[in-house]
Amino acid sequence: MTSSPLHSESSASTGPVEARRAFPSQQTAGTALDIYPEWLGDQRFSHQHGSRFCYVVGEMARGIATPLMVIEAVKAGLVGFYGSAGLRPETIAAGIDEIEAGLGKNAPAWGANLIHSPQQPGYERAVVDLFLARGVARVSASAFMALSKEIVRYSARGLSRAEDGSIARSTHVFAKVSRAEVARHFMAPAPDKLLAGLVSAGDISTEQAELAKLVPVAADITAESDSGGHTDNRPAGPLFSSLLRTREDACAEHGLSPDMIRIGLAGGIGTPWAAAAAYQMGAAYILTGSINQAAMESGLSPEGRKLLAEAGPADVAMAPAADMFEQGVEVQVLKRGTLFAMRGKRMWEIYKARSGFEDCTPDERKFIETALGEPFATAWERTRAYMQGANPKELALAEAEPRRKLALVFRRYLFFGAQWARDGEAARLRDFQIWCGPAMGAFNEWAKGSPLEALENRTVRQIAWNLLDGAAHITRMQAMRATGHDVPGSAFGYQPGLFQ
Incomplete structure (x- = not known):
């Protein structure tokens, strides 16, 4: 069995296949298929956001997902989100400066985090003002239980009519959710009352408000299963299927096409098998978080990254969240060593x-x-x-x-x-409070004895390309098995290597 094009047993590889190959228009039943990492996920996602792969390096709050991490993610063909949540607006602005210096002005495939902050009056508005003024085209919205006027303002401000009459977006909301009732808010058009208030305040135009009634607030919904940090510890399978059903119901209710909304999957994705499973379920994209905290580009200290590299899948626990302590809200954190x-x-x-x-x-x-x-x-x-x-x-x-x-x-x-x-x-x-899910321990077990065991080799590029190449290999093996080939269980193995 040959491995997929990204795979490298040593550092001799030049990395992923350099040119996309045209997807075959027809396949013959019973034949083995070539499957490439670029084909995993919904190609409309990569086209919309300007990435090579349907893979997101997720935001990790308070700058753990650094500007450098965003820059390296985009250069590796991924979508990267700056962990701007909880940072002062002037700090966020400096981070945007660094990203633009590394990627160029108006570069695609990157964004920043907007966290719902009801206990900090005015913070959300200040951050949205900054994003709009600086042309941040993608926002990952987290910790929202319902729509706020600021996330609606950001979404609506990017709407316009294209020359062909379609509705174009220049501001894209990625809504990170773990409950169907929250997802429904983002899958629907913005409420009339919120839009009217924004028009009255001069925050959006009348035309933008009318267009906002015709599209969902967020076209990208990230199903957050058992992740680090804020989490409901939801199993990935039931959560993903729940959001698929919610999309059908919401679109039917509001007269929208389900194809207007892409659903990605996050939480627990730390190995190629988890990534392949997510894509096989129909995830438009995958998002990784915990495993990137141990990457060289992470804003976490070397001491913190060392603790993460020693964790097993069970070395996590729930602890009170600083921002919602009185409400009893918890976050998932590293337990081992703290x-x-x-x-x-x-x-x-x-x-x-x-x-x-x-x-x-x-x-x-x-x-x-x-x-x-x-x-x-x-x-x-x-x-x-x-x-x-x-x-x-x-x-x-x-x-x-x-x-x-x-x-x-x-x-x-x-x-x-x-x-x-x-x-x-x-x-x-x-x-130390280190946000961490079981994916970190699974990654460590998989990387043990390979070049990725060493912290100095853990970069967002090496982590992502190994996961993607491994997921493509596993998907190919499953496709062969599903078309009648005798594929032994050992063929589903995949060892990480280094790419140059």
């Missing part, structure tokens, strides 16, 4: 049981101050200083209610867990 998940969970239990720090038992107070690394009073003064500028209204409520004060201090610890992991704060190694 105490973050355990400490975060105990903080949540204390918050539920106590009316404030003064109400805690001596053991609880000792635990809190040990985790914080300083007296509670000192931690509160630092928190207070920040909140005076970030959200004075919430600070005023906390000053009057000890339980809110406790929550804000806990949120600060949870926030800094991720910051310490990015900065490589050696003294806080046990408090």
